[in-house]
Amino acid sequence: MINLVHSDGEDFYPIDYRIYAPEADGLTKNDHFREMLLRAKGDKPIKTRTLLFDSWYASVDNLKLMVRLEMFFITTLKDNPLVSLSKDDGYIHLQDIEWTPQRLLQGVPVKLKEMPFKVQLFKAVATNGDIEWVITNHPERTFTTPDIQDENAVRWQIEQLHRELKQLTRTEKCECRHARSQCNHLAYCYLVWLTLKVKTQQLSKTLYAVQHDLFSDYLRAELRQPRIPAFLSP
DSSP, rough: OOOEEESSSEEEEEEEEOOHHHHHOOOOOOHHHHHHHHHHTTOOOOOOOEEEGGGGGGHHHHHHHHHHHHHHOEEEEESOOOEESSSSOOOGEEEGGGOOHHHHHHOOEEEEOOSSSSSEEEEEEEETEEEEEEEEOSSSSOOOHHHHHHHHTTTTHHHHHHHHHHHHHHHGGGGOHHHHHHHHHHHHHHHHHHHHHHHHHHOOOHHHHHHHHHHHHHHHHHHHSSSSSSOOOO
16 A cells, blocks of 8 residues: 555645555556655645655655655655765765764755755664665755654654554455455545544544444443343243
8 A cells, every 4th residue: 555645743644545556557656656646736736845755755756756846855765875965076875975063963965866956965863873864855944854853753654544554444354356345445444544533533532542432332232232132032
């Protein structure tokens, strides 16, 4: 499943999704990404201008498309891309950049290979020592590395959506064999998730609590007045 999720930084809702099945339609994940983005801007139309996504979708074609759409991106890179710090210098690996204290705080402008514009590169070091390379083309804000880490952290709401869909709607438990039935099952799962989400706003509860209460109310009613008694009268 590939999801396009809208977030205000705190609350989020899915606005589009695709089923990744290249053997059926020949489309890659990046093809789905671009289709959803164009639909969101053209058909919806979504006013959001900043996009967050992981390194899988940080392809040259995707980044160029977002610039053409006058959108800003914040995304991660893999460890192997080549970057250039100036026209006079050649392309070097990310690890070969000299990370001064100022660059560690404010990032460094670099040009990615095959990209016609520069981006700001940040080296974000986690508490466990893991390094995450983050880039943005946002020209209207002066990000520091902590700022960009906070912005990028919002992306984990997509992982939260995936987890809740699996645990609360059982997306992976479909036993249908036909593709159309499987697609319908996933669509119903999204509707169930959305219904629970709206209910959480009304009750100020978590999705897990709302779902638990549904089953609890049903079990209490059955225990008080079972529709199928345990012992049938002769």
